[in-house]
Structure formats: structure tokens, C-alpha cells
Amino acid sequence: MQLPLxxxxxxxxxxxxxxxxxxxxxxxxxxxxxxxxxxxISGCYEVNDNGEPMKKYGKSFLRGNNVIYIVTDFVES
Amino acid sequence: MQLPLxxxxxxxxxxxxxxxxxxxxxxxxxxxxxxxxxxxISGCYEVNDNGEPMKKYGKSFLRGNNVIYIVTDFVES
Amino acid sequence: MQLPLxxxxxxxxxxxxxxxxxxxxxxxxxxxxxxxxxxxISGCYEVNDNGEPMKKYGKSFLRGNNVIYIVTDFVES
Amino acid sequence: MQLPLxxxxxxxxxxxxxxxxxxxxxxxxxxxxxxxxxxxISGCYEVNDNGEPMKKYGKSFLRGNNVIYIVTDFVES
Amino acid sequence: MQLPLxxxxxxxxxxxxxxxxxxxxxxxxxxxxxxxxxxxISGCYEVNDNGEPMKKYGKSFLRGNNVIYIVTDFVES
Amino acid sequence: MQLPLxxxxxxxxxxxxxxxxxxxxxxxxxxxxxxxxxxxISGCYEVNDNGEPMKKYGKSFLRGNNVIYIVTDFVES
Amino acid sequence: MQLPLxxxxxxxxxxxxxxxxxxxxxxxxxxxxxxxxxxxISGCYEVNDNGEPMKKYGKSFLRGNNVIYIVTDFVES
Structure with a gap:
């Protein structure tokens, strides 16, 4: 088993x-x-609940304790 | 007794x-x-309150401090 | 006095x-x-505000920091 | 001064x-x-905002980090 | 400077x-x-937004991590 | 660089x-x-969203973990 | 890889x-x-959801544990 991190x-x-x-x-x-x-995250953009791009942010720093979940094999819909 | 973890x-x-x-x-x-x-979680999908599949996410990382409860012997309804 | 835990x-x-x-x-x-x-918790089920069974969950892990209170001598109503 | 605890x-x-x-x-x-x-808390019951008994719970464990305040010389109204 | 505490x-x-x-x-x-x-707090009572007494509590223990602010030179209005 | 504190x-x-x-x-x-x-904070008063004085509090203690931001060169409007 | 901080x-x-x-x-x-x-942050101002300036704050201290995300290459729209 690889640890989650x-x-x-x-x-x-x-x-x-x-x-x-x-x-x-x-x-x-x-x-x-x-x-x-x-x-x-580079090339960072916000998506809506359907995974559709909403707004461009550029390179962004996300604070760890605000993370709920991360989908690691995201494929654009 | 086995510890919870x-x-x-x-x-x-x-x-x-x-x-x-x-x-x-x-x-x-x-x-x-x-x-x-x-x-x-691999093959991760969201379910609604009735346990019915709603949305596919793929392999996902869930941050520990957001967990409320885990059903360990889940059987699809 | 026995400690709470x-x-x-x-x-x-x-x-x-x-x-x-x-x-x-x-x-x-x-x-x-x-x-x-x-x-x-084994044989875990959700109850409503009147203590009536609502939904079966099976064996469940509840994360400690989400606990508000525990009734230790629960008797089904 | 006695410490709060x-x-x-x-x-x-x-x-x-x-x-x-x-x-x-x-x-x-x-x-x-x-x-x-x-x-x-033994003989634990819930009270409404007027201090009137609402529901009996029996012996209960209350998790410390959910406590807001404790009235130490409570007299039933 | 005296420290806040x-x-x-x-x-x-x-x-x-x-x-x-x-x-x-x-x-x-x-x-x-x-x-x-x-x-x-001894002789503790709740006040409304205008500082008017609402409800008597008696001697009360207030948990530190629920404190937002403390007015140290309160004068009854 | 001077550190934030x-x-x-x-x-x-x-x-x-x-x-x-x-x-x-x-x-x-x-x-x-x-x-x-x-x-x-001495001479403490509450202001509304336009920075207009609303209510006087006198000397007040503000608990650190409730602070969101501090404007350090505030000029009354 | 450079660490996030x-x-x-x-x-x-x-x-x-x-x-x-x-x-x-x-x-x-x-x-x-x-x-x-x-x-x-010096020359700090609030922006609305479209990134348009709303209100000037001057030099401001932002408490770290309130940060959700930081866009590091922000360009005014």
C-alpha cells in the first residue's frame, strides 16, 4: 500500500x-x-458542478486545510 | 478489542x-x-441519500479531517 | 470518580x-x-429525533471529533 | 483564586x-x-430555553470541545 | 506594554x-x-444587544475557546 | 522583510x-x-460596513483566533 | 519542485x-x-466576484488561518 500523501x-x-x-x-x-x-496549481480554473470551466485564475496557491477532496485522474468532460 | 483505526x-x-x-x-x-x-478511494462515485449512484469521480483522495463516518461493509442497494 | 473515557x-x-x-x-x-x-459501531442504524429507527448502516466507523454526545444506557423506545 | 477547572x-x-x-x-x-x-452526566435530560424538561437521556457522555458554558448552581425552575 | 492576558x-x-x-x-x-x-463568572446574566438584562444564570463556567471578545470596563446602561 | 507580526x-x-x-x-x-x-483595544467602538461608528464598547479584549483581518492604517471616514 | 510556501x-x-x-x-x-x-498586503482593496475594485483598505494584516486560496499572478481585469 502506498500512503495517501x-x-x-x-x-x-x-x-x-x-x-x-x-x-x-x-x-x-x-x-x-x-x-x-x-x-x-498552474493553469488553474474554476469549474461548475458539471465540470465545465467557469473562470480562469492562473497560478494559484490553495491552503491545505481547506481541501475536502482531490480527484487525481481528472479528465475534462 | 481491535482499535478503531x-x-x-x-x-x-x-x-x-x-x-x-x-x-x-x-x-x-x-x-x-x-x-x-x-x-x-478507487472507482469512486457519489451516491445520494438512498445510496444510488449519482456521479463518477475516478480515483480520489479524501482529506481525513473531513470524514464524518465510514460504513465498512457497504453493499450496493 | 472514574474518568469520562x-x-x-x-x-x-x-x-x-x-x-x-x-x-x-x-x-x-x-x-x-x-x-x-x-x-x-456494529449493527449501526440511524434514528430520528424520537429514537425511531430510520435507516440501516451496518458496521460503521464514526470519527471522534464529530461526536457531540453519547447516551450510554440507551434503551429502544 | 481557584482556577476555572x-x-x-x-x-x-x-x-x-x-x-x-x-x-x-x-x-x-x-x-x-x-x-x-x-x-x-447522570440522570441527564434536555431542557428548553425556559429551563423546562423536554426529553430524558439517561447517563450521557458529553464531548468537552462541544461545551459552550456550564451553569454550576442550577436550580430547577 | 502589559500582555493581553x-x-x-x-x-x-x-x-x-x-x-x-x-x-x-x-x-x-x-x-x-x-x-x-x-x-x-459569578452573578452571571445574559444581556440583549442593547446591554439590557434578559435572563439570570448564576455562577457560570464559560469555555475559553468560545470567547470572541470581552469588554473589561463594562458599565450597566 | 519585516514579519507580519x-x-x-x-x-x-x-x-x-x-x-x-x-x-x-x-x-x-x-x-x-x-x-x-x-x-x-482601548476606546473601542463598533463600526458598520461604511466605517461609521455604531456602538461604544470601552476597553476590550479580542481573542486572537477570531481575527480575520486588521487594517493597520485606519483613517476615520 | 519548489514547496508551496x-x-x-x-x-x-x-x-x-x-x-x-x-x-x-x-x-x-x-x-x-x-x-x-x-x-x-499594502495598497489593499476589496474586489467583487468579477475582480472589480469595491473598497479601499490601505495596509492590511490578513490572518493566515482564514486564507482559502491565493492567486499569485493576478492581473487586473
């Missing part, structure tokens, strides 16, 4: 979807991650 | 249902777990 | 009622408990 | 009123307390 | 107003305080 | 605006601060 | 957009940051 780290440079506690969902390339689950 | 770890590779603090419920195979209750 | 541990194998922060109330046999108040 | 401990076996974060108010005899403010 | 401790035996996270406001004499900001 | 400490005796988690906004002279961001 | 620190003196837990969004020049993600 190891599974996440193997997603570096891959496209992920991140759901945050404020209800927003971001999609982008995972550029950096640390042990607190702080994330840097 | 030991009981959870024995569910590895089994199908579980996870209720998160944002109200969402996920079902999938438990692929990985750590001491913070971070989970990796 | 000692009182809880003496409920092992007994029937308890657990109120969680998301508003749900579960009833079942206390199978396991740790110092973080993580609980494993 | 010392004041609370001196209430052992006395009747107290406890307000919890989920809005519920419990009354009962303080049977046990620890440094995390976990409480065991 | 030193300023609070110097209010011992004085009348204070305490706003808690559940929206309630209490007034009373500060009888005890610790480093976690747990407070014991 | 150093920047705050240099505001001692200056007029600041503090936004708290319960939605309230206070203005006053910063009399004391510690590493937890606990603050003592 | 290193990526943030490299934004010093650059223009950033910060979303806070109370729903507010601030834009300004990042003047200071620490390991808790406490931020000092």
Missing part, C-alpha cells in the same frame, strides 16, 4: 480537480504540494 | 461508503489510508 | 446512541473505541 | 446545566470530568 | 461583558480565569 | 480596524498584542 | 489576490508573509 505526490504535473471548503472547485496542473496538503 | 485498515481493498463534512457521500474501493484518516 | 470504555459491547455534528444520530453496539473517541 | 471539579455530584454547540441544553448530576472538559 | 487578569473581581461564539452575551463578576481563557 | 506590533498605540469572525468590526487604539494575536 | 514567498512585492473564509476577496502588493501564512 504518496499517491497525491505521484500526481505532480498531472491534472487534478480540487474541492475546497468554501464550495469552489478548481482544476489545473499540480505544480507543488507539501505535508500540510498546501497545493500550487 | 485497525478495524478501518482491515477494510483495505474492500468497498466502503464515506460521508464527508460538506454533505457529500462517496462509495468506492479503499486503496490507501493513513493515521490522519486520509483516504484514497 | 473510562466510563465510555466500560460501555464496550453495550448499546449506545451517538449524536454527530452533522445532525445525525446513530444507535448500535459499541465494538471499539480509542483515545480520540473514534468509535466502531 | 477547579471550580468545575468542585461541582462533582451537583446538578449542572450544560449548553452544547449544537444548541442543545442538558441538565443532570455531574458524575465525571477530565482536563478536556469531557463530562459524564 | 495580563490585562484580563487585572479585571479579576470586576464586572465584565463576554460575547460567546453562539451569539450570547453574558455579564457578571470575573471570579476566575486561566491561560485557555476559561472563565468563571 | 512585527508589522502588527509596530502599530501599538495606533488606531486600527479589526474584523472578527462573528461579522463585527471594531475600531480603536491598539494597546496590547501577543503571539496568539490576542488584542487589547 | 516557497512559491508564495517568491511573490513578495508582487500583486496577489487573496480569498478569505468570510467570503471577502482582497487584492494588493504582498509585503510580508510568515510560516502560518499570515500576510501583510
Amino acid at each position: 504518496t499517491v497525491l505526490r505521484r500526481c505532480l504535473n498531472g491534472k487534478i480537480l480540487v474541492k475546497l471548503k468554501d464550495g469552489k472547485t478548481f482544476v489545473g496542473r499540480l505544480e507543488s504540494i507539501d505535508d500540510y496538503m498546501n497545493l500550487v | 485497525t478495524v478501518l485498515r482491515r477494510c483495505l481493498n474492500g468497498k466502503i461508503l464515506v460521508k464527508l463534512k460538506d454533505g457529500k457521500t462517496f462509495v468506492g474501493r479503499l486503496e490507501s489510508i493513513d493515521d490522519y484518516m486520509n483516504l484514497v | 473510562t466510563v465510555l470504555r466500560r460501555c464496550l459491547n453495550g448499546k449506545i446512541l451517538v449524536k454527530l455534528k452533522d445532525g445525525k444520530t446513530f444507535v448500535g453496539r459499541l465494538e471499539s473505541i480509542d483515545d480520540y473517541m473514534n468509535l466502531v | 477547579t471550580v468545575l471539579r468542585r461541582c462533582l455530584n451537583g446538578k449542572i446545566l450544560v449548553k452544547l454547540k449544537d444548541g442543545k441544553t442538558f441538565v443532570g448530576r455531574l458524575e465525571s470530568i477530565d482536563d478536556y472538559m469531557n463530562l459524564v | 495580563t490585562v484580563l487578569r487585572r479585571c479579576l473581581n470586576g464586572k465584565i461583558l463576554v460575547k460567546l461564539k453562539d451569539g450570547k452575551t453574558f455579564v457578571g463578576r470575573l471570579e476566575s480565569i486561566d491561560d485557555y481563557m476559561n472563565l468563571v | 512585527t508589522v502588527l506590533r509596530r502599530c501599538l498605540n495606533g488606531k486600527i480596524l479589526v474584523k472578527l469572525k462573528d461579522g463585527k468590526t471594531f475600531v480603536g487604539r491598539l494597546e496590547s498584542i501577543d503571539d496568539y494575536m490576542n488584542l487589547v | 516557497t512559491v508564495l514567498r517568491r511573490c513578495l512585492n508582487g500583486k496577489i489576490l487573496v480569498k478569505l473564509k468570510d467570503g471577502k476577496t482582497f487584492v494588493g502588493r504582498l509585503e510580508s508573509i510568515d510560516d502560518y501564512m499570515n500576510l501583510v
Whole structure:
């Protein structure tokens, strides 16, 4: 078994979807991650509940303790 | 008595249902777990209150501190 | 005086009622408990505000930091 | 000055009123307390905003971090 | 400069107003305080937004992590 | 670069605006601060969203973990 | 890989957009940051959901644990 954070780290440079506690969902390339689950996402954009792009954010830092879940093999719909 | 986290770890590779603090419920195979209750679920999908599949997510990382409860012997209805 | 967690541990194998922060109330046999108040409940079912059974869950893991209160001598109404 | 937790401990076996974060108010005899403010209340019942008994719970464990305030010299109205 | 907690401790035996996270406001004499900001208030009563007395509570223990602010030189209106 | 808390400490005796988690906004002279961001504000008053004075509080203690943001060079409008 | 906090620190003196837990969004020049993600923003102003300036705040201290996300390459629209 690979530990959960190891599974996440193997997603570096891959496209992920991140759901945050404020209800927003971001999609982008995972550029950096640390042990607190702080994330840097490049090419970051917000998607709606159907996964459709809503708004472009550029390179963004997401604070780890706001993360609810991360889809690690996100494929654009 | 097995400790609660030991009981959870024995569910590895089994199908579980996870209720998160944002109200969402996920079902999938438990692929990985750590001491913070971070989970990796493969074949993950969201279910509604009746346990019916709603939306497919693929392999997902669920942050431990958002977990409310986990049904360890989930059987699809 | 027995410490509160000692009182809880003496409920092992007994029937308890657990109120969680998301508003749900579960009833079942206390199978396991740790110092973080993580609980494993077997034969777990949800009850409504009148203590009437609503939904069966099976063996469930309840995360300790979601526990609000536990009735240790629950008798079905 | 007695420290706050010392004041609370001196209430052992006395009747107290406890307000919890989920809005519920419990009354009962303080049977046990620890440094995390976990409480065991015997003869526990819920009261409404006027202090009138609403529902009987029996011996209950209240998780410390849900406590908002405790009235230490509660007298039934 | 006196540290904030030193300023609070110097209010011992004085009348204070305490706003808690559940929206309630209490007034009373500060009888005890610790480093976690747990407070014991004697002659405690609830006041409305205009500072008018609403309900008597008697000696009360207020859990520190529910405190939002404390007015240290409260004068009844 | 001065660290953020150093920047705050240099505001001692200056007029600041503090936004708290319960939605309230206070203005006053910063009399004391510690590493937890606990603050003592003298001449403290509440302002509305337009920065207009609403209610006088006198010397007040604000608990650090309720602080959202602090405007360090507040000028009355 | 640069760690997330290193990526943030490299934004010093650059223009950033910060979303806070109370729903507010601030834009300004990042003047200071620490390991808790406490931020000092100079020339700070609030923007609406379309990134349009709403209200000027001046130099502001933002408490780290209220940060949800930070757009590091913000360009005014």
C-alpha cells in the first residue's frame, strides 16, 4: 500500500480537480504540494458542478486545510 | 478489542461508503489510508441519500479531517 | 470518580446512541473505541429525533471529533 | 483564586446545566470530568430555553470541545 | 506594554461583558480565569444587544475557546 | 522583510480596524498584542460596513483566533 | 519542485489576490508573509466576484488561518 500523501505526490504535473471548503472547485496542473496538503496549481480554473470551466485564475496557491477532496485522474468532460 | 483505526485498515481493498463534512457521500474501493484518516478511494462515485449512484469521480483522495463516518461493509442497494 | 473515557470504555459491547455534528444520530453496539473517541459501531442504524429507527448502516466507523454526545444506557423506545 | 477547572471539579455530584454547540441544553448530576472538559452526566435530560424538561437521556457522555458554558448552581425552575 | 492576558487578569473581581461564539452575551463578576481563557463568572446574566438584562444564570463556567471578545470596563446602561 | 507580526506590533498605540469572525468590526487604539494575536483595544467602538461608528464598547479584549483581518492604517471616514 | 510556501514567498512585492473564509476577496502588493501564512498586503482593496475594485483598505494584516486560496499572478481585469 502506498500512503495517501504518496499517491497525491505521484500526481505532480498531472491534472487534478480540487474541492475546497468554501464550495469552489478548481482544476489545473499540480505544480507543488507539501505535508500540510498546501497545493500550487498552474493553469488553474474554476469549474461548475458539471465540470465545465467557469473562470480562469492562473497560478494559484490553495491552503491545505481547506481541501475536502482531490480527484487525481481528472479528465475534462 | 481491535482499535478503531485497525478495524478501518482491515477494510483495505474492500468497498466502503464515506460521508464527508460538506454533505457529500462517496462509495468506492479503499486503496490507501493513513493515521490522519486520509483516504484514497478507487472507482469512486457519489451516491445520494438512498445510496444510488449519482456521479463518477475516478480515483480520489479524501482529506481525513473531513470524514464524518465510514460504513465498512457497504453493499450496493 | 472514574474518568469520562473510562466510563465510555466500560460501555464496550453495550448499546449506545451517538449524536454527530452533522445532525445525525446513530444507535448500535459499541465494538471499539480509542483515545480520540473514534468509535466502531456494529449493527449501526440511524434514528430520528424520537429514537425511531430510520435507516440501516451496518458496521460503521464514526470519527471522534464529530461526536457531540453519547447516551450510554440507551434503551429502544 | 481557584482556577476555572477547579471550580468545575468542585461541582462533582451537583446538578449542572450544560449548553452544547449544537444548541442543545442538558441538565443532570455531574458524575465525571477530565482536563478536556469531557463530562459524564447522570440522570441527564434536555431542557428548553425556559429551563423546562423536554426529553430524558439517561447517563450521557458529553464531548468537552462541544461545551459552550456550564451553569454550576442550577436550580430547577 | 502589559500582555493581553495580563490585562484580563487585572479585571479579576470586576464586572465584565463576554460575547460567546453562539451569539450570547453574558455579564457578571470575573471570579476566575486561566491561560485557555476559561472563565468563571459569578452573578452571571445574559444581556440583549442593547446591554439590557434578559435572563439570570448564576455562577457560570464559560469555555475559553468560545470567547470572541470581552469588554473589561463594562458599565450597566 | 519585516514579519507580519512585527508589522502588527509596530502599530501599538495606533488606531486600527479589526474584523472578527462573528461579522463585527471594531475600531480603536491598539494597546496590547501577543503571539496568539490576542488584542487589547482601548476606546473601542463598533463600526458598520461604511466605517461609521455604531456602538461604544470601552476597553476590550479580542481573542486572537477570531481575527480575520486588521487594517493597520485606519483613517476615520 | 519548489514547496508551496516557497512559491508564495517568491511573490513578495508582487500583486496577489487573496480569498478569505468570510467570503471577502482582497487584492494588493504582498509585503510580508510568515510560516502560518499570515500576510501583510499594502495598497489593499476589496474586489467583487468579477475582480472589480469595491473598497479601499490601505495596509492590511490578513490572518493566515482564514486564507482559502491565493492567486499569485493576478492581473487586473
